[in-house]
Amino acid sequence: MANLLYLVHRLPYPPNKGDKVRSYHLLRHLLQRHRVFLGTFLDDPDDEQHLPTLKALCPDMHVERIVPRNAKLKSLTGLLTGEALTLAYYRSAGMQRWVQEIARQHSLQASVVFSSAMAQYAQPLTPQVPMLVDFVDVDSAKWTQYAPAHRWPLSMLYRREGQRLLAYEREVAAQAHRSYFVTPNETALFVSQAPECHDKVQSLSNGVDADFFSPDPQRVSPFSAGEQAVVFTGAMDYWPNIDGVSWFVADMLPRLRAHWPRARFYIVGRSPSALVQSLASEHVVVTGTVPDVRPYLQHAAAVVAPLRVARGIQNKILEAMAMEQAVITVNSCADAIGASAEQGLLRAETPEEFVQALQPLLDTPGRAADLGVRARAYVEHGFSWQAHLSGIDQCLGTLPSTDALNPAEAAIHV
Structure with missing residues (x-):
């Protein structure tokens, strides 16, 4: 010692x-x-x-x-x-x-x-x-x-x-x-x-604590029945996260709702800045601090990480993948983790590409579930x-x- x-x-x-x-x-x-x-x-x-x-x-x-x-x-x-x-x-x-x-x-x-x-x-x-x-x-x-x-x-x-x-x-x-x-x-x-x-x-x-971040069939959904929740998690007083959700709301969400009117964007994280709070609307939920982020990840229809300003490995992505969620993110974040699309990490650089990547997840829940299982297997194996x-x-x-x-x-x- x-x-x-x-x-x-x-x-x-x-x-x-x-x-x-x-x-x-x-x-x-x-x-x-x-x-x-x-x-x-x-x-x-x-x-x-x-x-x-x-x-x-x-x-x-x-x-x-x-x-x-x-x-x-x-x-x-x-x-x-x-x-x-x-x-x-x-x-x-x-x-x-x-x-x-x-x-x-x-x-x-x-x-x-x-x-x-x-x-x-x-x-x-x-x-x-x-x-x-x-x-x-x-x-x-x-x-x-x-x-x-x-x-x-x-x-x-x-x-x-x-x-x-x-x-x-x-x-x-x-x-x-x-x-x-x-x-x-x-x-x-x-x-x-x-x-x-x-x-x-x-x-x-x-790494990721795959024992803690794991799906539980007894975990209750925080979402309303029938809505398609697209989730982002992170500390919401951090500029890259603020920029990311602002970009999604301005450039992706209108396109998203044109195809999936039941879609709602959830911004889940502590200390939302004034700018983040101003994004709240009928179609955008700003939760602030939540007692447990896992229900939001487990029951999401899709998880996104549209981070234009980001460095290194994003824990939010590893945690979502451990919760059996495919994640859509930009190339720089995907490169840091190394998973492929078939391993549950989808790439998008433009608003159009984000919407295209969301399509199979929102249209085919079975496909999303299959990718989620592969995503968890990937981080369990490689991110201890x-x-x-x-x-x-x-x-x-x-x-x-x-x-x-x-x-x-x-x-x-x-």
Whole structure:
């Protein structure tokens, strides 16, 4: 057993959105063999109720609370310092003190960093404490991708953030013992922008909890009798999701209802933005937070993921496939998962193609059910969390033993 410092930018419980799903399963995986000291931020008051559960899972835990509005204002100091705004957003003297104290009191074999913003707390401990960084996606590319979709000054800020964050990602990856990205495509993208790190990065795929996300004949449908529910799931304060559902409502839904008048679009997810809420109508349901997303997936006539701005593997797609649903999505999301149309992952790039892909699912429920069974089989076989996360074990096994580290050597002032 080793002592590991695990730094996560958002409370890794409950696993109810993309990054929290991955950070939660990584935490569970690390706890199987190691003592984990978890430092994390809580940015949603609704998550306060889950702290006892997380504490029971990981007793050595430190939580700093963030008020997003205040943190956004604080992040603007990055305009004066020249750094990425993301770093200032997650900067906390309390977190710095806690990390320093853990390093003084315990021999740490490694720090495991989830998302680049948390590396600022682990960097002062290197090289005495080797740093493993789970970037997940190339976040700098995401900010750059946001820029054209927004007007000035946001377009300027997003473009700047992409540039500054890339510089920081390169610095962190050069300093890290090993860095991980969620797909080979993300890994290749980062290496193309940081060629000096080519021999220190690798892919570490997402998984899906196929036991939890599984159909249950006793599960009651949330939909009205006779309607054909087309479902999208995700955190609805996240720009790629907001853009995706807005695109579907504006460009796909009118075409869809012209052929299937009983079709209704369900936007299922927490914290819907004002823009998402404005989409609600007779034919569009915005649910907000739901106690369980599985009934919406299980009883949907079809599931879509029209994400024009997306990076890496989409957990929402894996979860829908595990629930025996075929999913229609764009090429970039389909490429990351790798399933074919006959394995339940249908591709569409234009509104017309989305409607065409929906036709066999809405017209022939038996065909949809058959593809759903194949979709579940695909993710059960290829997306086990245990199998994918074992990649980090290989790296941890090559590090010096805990006994070889002296707490005083790791007591670096932050």
